[in-house]
Amino acid sequence: MSGVGIYLGVVQFFFAATWIVYVLYLPQLAVQAGIGKGAVAWILMADQLVFVFADYASGVAADRVSRVVGRVGLAVLAVTLVSCAAFLALPFVAPAASPPVFIALTMVWAVTSSALRAPPLALVGRHAAKPTQPILVGLSLLGLGVANAFQPYLGLTLRGIDPRIPFALSSAALALVTLGLLAAERGLARAAAVRAEPAPASAAGLASAAGPAPVVIAAALLAALAFQVHVFIDSAPLYLRQASPTQLPMLSPVFWIGFNLGMLPLSLAAKRWPAARVMGVAALVAAVASGLATAAPNLSALIATQFVAGAAWAGVIIAAFAWALTRGGAGHAGAFAGAISSVLALATLARMGSVAAGWPKAPGLSDALAWWPVVGWLAASAVVVALVLGRPAPKVRADARGR
Numbered sequence: 001m002s003g004v005g006i007y008l009g010v011v012q013f014f015f016a017a018t019w020i021v022y023v024l025y026l027p028q029l030a031v032q033a034g035i036g037k038g039a040v041a042w043i044l045m046a047d048q049l050v051f052v053f054a055d056y057a058s059g060v061a062a063d064r065v066s067r068v069v070g071r072v073g074l075a076v077l078a079v080t081l082v083s084c085a086a087f088l089a090l091p092f093v094a095p096a097a098s099p100p101v102f103i104a105l106t107m108v109w110a111v112t113s114s115a116l117r118a119p120p121l122a123l124v125g126r127h128a129a130k131p132t133q134p135i136l137v138g139l140s141l142l143g144l145g146v147a148n149a150f151q152p153y154l155g156l157t158l159r160g161i162d163p164r165i166p167f168a169l170s171s172a173a174l175a176l177v178t179l180g181l182l183a184a185e186r187g188l189a190r191a192a193a194v195r196a197e198p199a200p201a202s203a204a205g206l207a208s209a210a211g212p213a214p215v216v217i218a219a220a221l222l223a224a225l226a227f228q229v230h231v232f233i234d235s236a237p238l239y240l241r242q243a244s245p246t247q248l249p250m251l252s253p254v255f256w257i258g259f260n261l262g263m264l265p266l267s268l269a270a271k272r273w274p275a276a277r278v279m280g281v282a283a284l285v286a287a288v289a290s291g292l293a294t295a296a297p298n299l300s301a302l303i304a305t306q307f308v309a310g311a312a313w314a315g316v317i318i319a320a321f322a323w324a325l326t327r328g329g330a331g332h333a334g335a336f337a338g339a340i341s342s343v344l345a346l347a348t349l350a351r352m353g354s355v356a357a358g359w360p361k362a363p364g365l366s367d368a369l370a371w372w373p374v375v376g377w378l379a380a381s382a383v384v385v386a387l388v389l390g391r392p393a394p395k396v397r398a399d400a401r402g403r
Helices: 002-032 037-065 071-093 099-116 118-127 130-158 164-178 181-194 203-210 213-242 245-251 254-272 275-294 299-356 365-388
Strands: none
Touching: 002 037, 002 071, 002 099, 002 118, 002 130, 002 164, 002 181, 037 071, 037 099, 037 118, 037 299, 071 099, 071 118, 071 164, 071 181, 099 118, 118 130, 118 181, 118 299, 130 245, 130 254, 130 299, 213 245, 213 275, 213 299, 213 365, 254 275, 254 299, 275 299, 275 365, 299 365
């Protein structure tokens, strides 16, 4: 079963790599297509808006076809091949395309790329044993964390390289690794068939065990907004207080190193305790770490707090997706995983919008954004704590603990 999790992590790594390549080269390609550099931010925000809706829709679609083994893997593979073809075409089409054609191609890529977010988790929610789901989620997310940790180095490596080369390599790699999804789905289904499991819980029972969906999704949104501001707005200025600009490529990955190293222990925590409780505690730790980072007296202290904040964010995101799989059960895991993915995209869109509006540099607002991660993570923790306070932990059957 862990092999499936590692495989999903590899898929997510290459998927994240395509997004990194896209963001790095989009300004150059937009100019070639006759689009001003000022419009690049709006294209990226349009992509995120597409993700908000497409991630949820793809999760719902995965639930509908998952009743037949092999359908999800086949559908994801087909859509991903279309996505890779659109992605591969971008640097070749840009020099000759009109602006509407180029933007339409980016939208095709954005819509189809949603097939690799919620649908693989729908397979985990439908076929994997409940105690193993947080670990599989953690291994899947590890691929995203590793890709983000390498992002600064990838940017330096690709500088000056013809965009057709990284676009071709990353799209080909993603297409090749996605070919294994059909085998992974069948492996999960076979493992589920040989387990002696009780009938799936009713929707009412799952809701009672996992908590009201709007409350947890609201907490996830608050936490995601805090994460976006902390990592993409606040971190660079914090480092520049203690270090030179040339050191930023080495310091930026510290958060993601903490995220990656915290993944396994926090996956085990989400297996041992209810996901909402893990999410609340992790959000509280993230709030404290971000506050200490803002007040860090030296570079060593800042590095330590950034590492802890990254590990805490791993706990928040693992717990959020583990909650989604529990809440959705075998029949609706994709929809709830898609809802969490949509929340993450919405938070990214909000951060991009704030940057485009100049908020990080505006007097007064810049000070507020410096402390927003503390407020956002604290608020997320408070929402989840209010949810679980007084709610007894669900009993785990003795025979399920050993699976």
